Amino acid sequence: MIFKLAWKNISSRPLSTGLSIVLLSSSIMVIVLATLTINQMKLKFNDNANKIDLVIGAKGSRLQLVLCNVFHIDYPTGNIFMEDVEFLTKHPFVRNAVPISLGDAYQQHRIIGTNKNFISEIYKATLEKGELFNKSSEVVIGSNVAKKLNLGNSFIGSHGVGESLHQHEDFKYLVVGVLKPTGEIIDELIITSLESIWNVHHDEYKKGSFDLKTPEEHDLHQSEDEAEHSSHKKEITALLVNYNSPRAKFSIPGIINKKNSLMSADPAIEIKQLIDLIQPAVNILYFLALFIFGLSLFSIIITLVNSMKDRKYEIVMMRVGGASVKIIFISVILEGLYIGFLGSIIGLVLGHSLMEIMASFINFKYHYKFSGFVFDQFEIVLILITILIGMIAAIFPAVVAYKFDIAKVLKNKI
Amino acid sequence: MDYFFGLKQKKLIQTKNISINYGSLILKFPEINLNSGDQLLIIGNSGSGKTSLLNILGGLISPNTGTVLLNDINLMSLSKNKVDNFRGKNIGFVFQTPHFIKSLTVNENLKLSQYLVSEINQSRINILLEKVGLYNLKDSNIQNLSEGEKQRISIIRALINQPSILLADEPTSALDDESCNNVIDILTNLSNENSATLIIVTHDKRLKEKFSNQIDLNDF
Numbered sequence: 090m091i092f093k094l095a096w097k098n099i100s101s102r103p104l105s106t107g108l109s110i111v112l113l114s115s116s117i118m119v120i121v122l123a124t125l126t127i128n129q130m131k132l133k134f135n136d137n138a139n140k141i142d143l144v145i146g147a148k149g150s151r152l153q154l155v156l157c158n159v160f161h162i163d164y165p166t167g168n169i170f171m172e173d174v175e176f177l178t179k180h181p182f183v184r185n186a187v188p189i190s191l192g193d194a195y196q197q198h199r200i201i202g203t204n205k206n207f208i209s210e211i212y213k214a215t216l217e218k219g220e221l222f223n224k225s226s227e228v229v230i231g232s233n234v235a236k237k238l239n240l241g242n243s244f245i246g247s248h249g250v251g252e253s254l255h256q257h258e259d260f261k262y263l264v265v266g267v268l269k270p271t272g273e274i275i276d277e278l279i280i281t282s283l284e285s286i287w288n289v290h291h292d293e294y295k296k297g298s299f300d301l302k303t304p305e306e307h308d309l310h311q312s313e314d315e316a317e318h319s320s321h322k323k324e325i326t327a328l329l330v331n332y333n334s335p336r337a338k339f340s341i342p343g344i345i346n347k348k349n350s351l352m353s354a355d356p357a358i359e360i361k362q363l364i365d366l367i368q369p370a371v372n373i374l375y376f377l378a379l380f381i382f383g384l385s386l387f388s389i390i391i392t393l394v395n396s397m398k399d400r401k402y403e404i405v406m407m408r409v410g411g412a413s414v415k416i417i418f419i420s421v422i423l424e425g426l427y428i429g430f431l432g433s434i435i436g437l438v439l440g441h442s443l444m445e446i447m448a449s450f451i452n453f454k455y456h457y458k459f460s461g462f463v464f465d466q467f468e469i470v471l472i473l474i475t476i477l478i479g480m481i482a483a484i485f486p487a488v489v490a491y492k493f494d495i496a497k498v499l500k501n502k503i
Numbered sequence: 504m505d506y507f508f509g510l511k512q513k514k515l516i517q518t519k520n521i522s523i524n525y526g527s528l529i530l531k532f533p534e535i536n537l538n539s540g541d542q543l544l545i546i547g548n549s550g551s552g553k554t555s556l557l558n559i560l561g562g563l564i565s566p567n568t569g570t571v572l573l574n575d576i577n578l579m580s581l582s583k584n585k586v587d588n589f590r591g592k593n594i595g596f597v598f599q600t601p602h603f604i605k606s607l608t609v610n611e612n613l614k615l616s617q618y619l620v621s622e623i624n625q626s627r628i629n630i631l632l633e634k635v636g637l638y639n640l641k642d643s644n645i646q647n648l649s650e651g652e653k654q655r656i657s658i659i660r661a662l663i664n665q666p667s668i669l670l671a672d673e674p675t676s677a678l679d680d681e682s683c684n685n686v687i688d689i690l691t692n693l694s695n696e697n698s699a700t701l702i703i704v705t706h707d708k709r710l711k712e713k714f715s716n717q718i719d720l721n722d723f
Contacts, residue, residue: 090618093611101606144630402602409563410660411620413584418699496564499598500554 091416093421098396105392110432112385117436117445117475119378123469125444127371129459131364134160137274138356140211142337145174145345146327150361151354158189159356160328161199161274165191169351171323177330182337183211188325190286193246198234200246200279201263202286202325202440208268211329219266225284228262229471232270233277240264246289260289385481389428393421393486404490405498414491421487422480429479433472514572515539515667515700516560521569523555529620532556532569535716537700541668545704546711547720553704554672556720560583560702561594561670573668593619595661595699597690599673601653603645609656610641616663631659635689650681658689662697670695671703675710683709 097297099106136158146154147167156163171188178186187210190202201207205221208214208229219240222229230238238244243261262281271278333336338355345353397404445461516537523530530552536544547553556563559571562578571578573593578586603612613628632638635655640648648656656676660671671690675683687710694701703710711717 090615090623094607094615097604097606097611323527400605404603406602407604407615408587409561409590409596410616411587411664413587415584416619496558498561499558 091420093424095420096427098420099424099427100158102197102392102396105395106150106248106428109385109388109392109428110380110435112388113428113432113475113479114436114439116378116381117433117471118439119374119381120377120471121369121437121440121468122444122447123374123378124465125440125461125463126459127364127367127449128465129463130367133459134341134360135357136272138360139274141356142332143330143341143345143353143355144327145169145177145330145351145353147350148352151352152359154327154352154357155356157191159190159274159328161201161278166328166352169328171325173329173348173351174325174345177328177341180337180341182332182334182341183330184333185329185331187211187328188283189327189330190283190324191323191326192290193248195234195244195246195262195279196237198231198277198279200228200281202281202283202288204283205287207329208275208280211331212271212273214268214271214273214275217266217267217269221266222280222282222285223265225282225288226260226262227265228279228281228285229266229268230276230280231268231276233398234279235267278324283323283325290328291299294490295368372401382478385432386478389425389479389482392428393483394489396424397421397486397490401493402488405493405495408493408495409499417491418487420500421490422483425479425481425483425486426476429476429482430472432479433475436475437468437472504717515541515574515618516702517572518560519570519572521556521559521566521571522533523552523559523564524567529567530555532559532566532720535560535702535718537702539700540695542694542701542714542716543703544549544704544710544714544717545702545720546708546717547704548706551720553706553720557670557672557702557704560668561596562590588620592664593666593668595664595666595669597654597657597661597671597674598668599676601650601657603653603656603660605644605646607645608642609637609648611646612645612656613660613663616660620664620668627663628659631662631693634693635659651678651685654678654682654686658686658693662693662699667698669699669701672707673699673707674703674708680709683707687713 132498138155144154144158145167146158146165149166157165168190174186174188177183180186182281185206187203187206191199192202193200208221214231216229217232217235219229227406241264243263243344245261262285268275293437303397330341332341342353342355407417408414441461441464443461444459448459448461451459514536516535518532518535518536521532523532532552535543545553545556555564557644559566562571562573562581565579573589576589578589581589604615607615609632613631614623614625617623617628618661629638631643632641635658637652637655640652645653645656653679658674661671669690674690675686678686690696690703691713693699703714
């Protein structure tokens with residue numbers, strides 16, 4: 090009965106109760122959103138970053154080098170000559186050195202020219218069906234690309250790593266294999282041999298289609314231009330390296346960075362720096378959430394105190410009817426509990442829904458799988474804290490309620 | 504009810520020398536001695552202290568002097584919580600303007616009153632609602648009732664926990680003649696049926712001819 094009373098008391102004042110709940114749930118929503126984003130980002134980034142110990146590419150921004158060649162988000166820094174880095178494939182400290190060449194895409198999925206080690210050694214991916222590529226123009230696709238393409242399909246790649254109007258219409262790729270889902274970035278990629286990439290761009294060069302390129306793409310292929318003239322020096326975008334020995338960490342980057350045309354970047358370090366860069370923004374979000382939380386606390390107190398004043402006679406009548414101050418106190422605290430509970434639940438639902446909406450946007454744009462359906466233990470704590478705060482906010486109104494002097498209230502009115 | 508109050512010859516309500524001070528104004532009240540089931544009308548002009556007297560009898564305020572014994576229990580000796588509990592179980596109140604929990608229905612309001620001091624007994628609610636002819640409004644929101652209807656519900660509420668004492672403060676002043684008669688009939692009949700002692704304080708002259716047992720505070 091007392092639960093029902095408290096419930097009816099807040100639900101019969103939808104506007105002021107609603108305001109408190111909206112404020113409370115907004116702050117919870119921001120907290121959930123910020124935490125989910127940063128957590129999932131850290132998880133995904135670290136997962137992918139840990140797959141590769143060192144990225145070697147053309148000079149430019151280290152972060153860009155990592156983002157482009159490990160996460161396949163940013164544009165390439167430029168190309169390097171295969172022969173400049175070939176020595177690493179035989180280096181005793183190196184377990185794996187996988188060249189990759191970027192430049193084309195199909196419907197936002199990047200086409201990566203590389204060798205089979207990219208699949209088997211770096212991402213430890215296995216085939217769902219079909220086989221690995223053997224000839225130029227044959228490709229293996231990641232599980233998410235398989236939503237758009239299937240075994241046996243052929244398609245034309247468009248130039249550039251993003252969207253482009255220009256397509257290599259005379260060069261068709263053929264899907265010969267589909268990979269099992271890994272949860273890694275490889276799910277979003279189309280993998281082919283280096284020769285495929287070299288062939289398609291070789292032909293293109295002959296036709297003089299460089300005119301159609303955007304400036305970035307032009308930069309990307311400037312060195313290709315030179316390559317043609319210096320009689321078929323093979324180019325790649327980057328070399329992905331896995332170490333064999335911990336000592337590699339101290340020797341190999343040094344060797345690379347001494348070379349004029351090369352630069353190396355450690356994905357783990359770059360990602361840590363990136364997250365450190367983002368952290369202040371996340372902290373501002375938390376601060377904002379805390380501020381709204383404070384406002385909602387204030388709103389709950391004001392709502393309930395006003396409610397008590399409006400219900401002065403009701404409360405006094407309950408007292409006259411034998412209700413102890415304890416019952417009155419508890420019923421008001423219950424109102425705070427309900428508001429806290431509703432606010433936190435609505436906030437969680439909003440936070441997760443918004444995350445899911447944002448996730449589909451991020452997935453589309455960056456091929457990064459975020460999800461609104463990931464739950465964390467902190468959310469239970471968040472609910473409990475919010476309920477507790479709701480109850481604490483109700484203490485003052487509850488004291489107001491039980492301090493009403495029955496005789497005085499009755500005298501004023503009756 | 505008699506067994507509950509022990510021996511029959513004991514007085515249910517006994518007051519002695521009660522007075523209350525409002526600043527320099529001292530209000531003294533006549534002694535009241537009532538048996539179980541008695542009915543008393545206390546008449547007084549405004550300012551004569553009739554509401555104060557009723558509040559003292561109901562344990563809502565304490566007098567500056569004197570004692571109030573309800574069934575030999577001295578209200579002033581009880582703690583605040585115990586007074587609340589005693590009042591809930593033994594005393595019903597009817598006021599000039601009835602107040603209810605606005606967010607609840609008629610039935611829920613009555614159930615709440617039962618819940619606060621004893622157990623919910625739906626059949627008792629139904630019987631009382633039938634008696635005052637408002638059973639059909641059982642599930643209406645309390646705010647949709649007329650003043651006369653609300654006053655009848657407030658009498659039910661006062662009697663819902665079968666109190667031995669029913670205190671009514673100006674129960675008819677806000678009502679027209681028809682509702683006034685109706686409310687007084689219900690008050691007297693229901694307190695008779697529930698063997699509750701009824702005390703009404705009022706300045707409403709219409710009630711004078713309805714009660715044989717009267718105290719006029721203006722004469723005191």
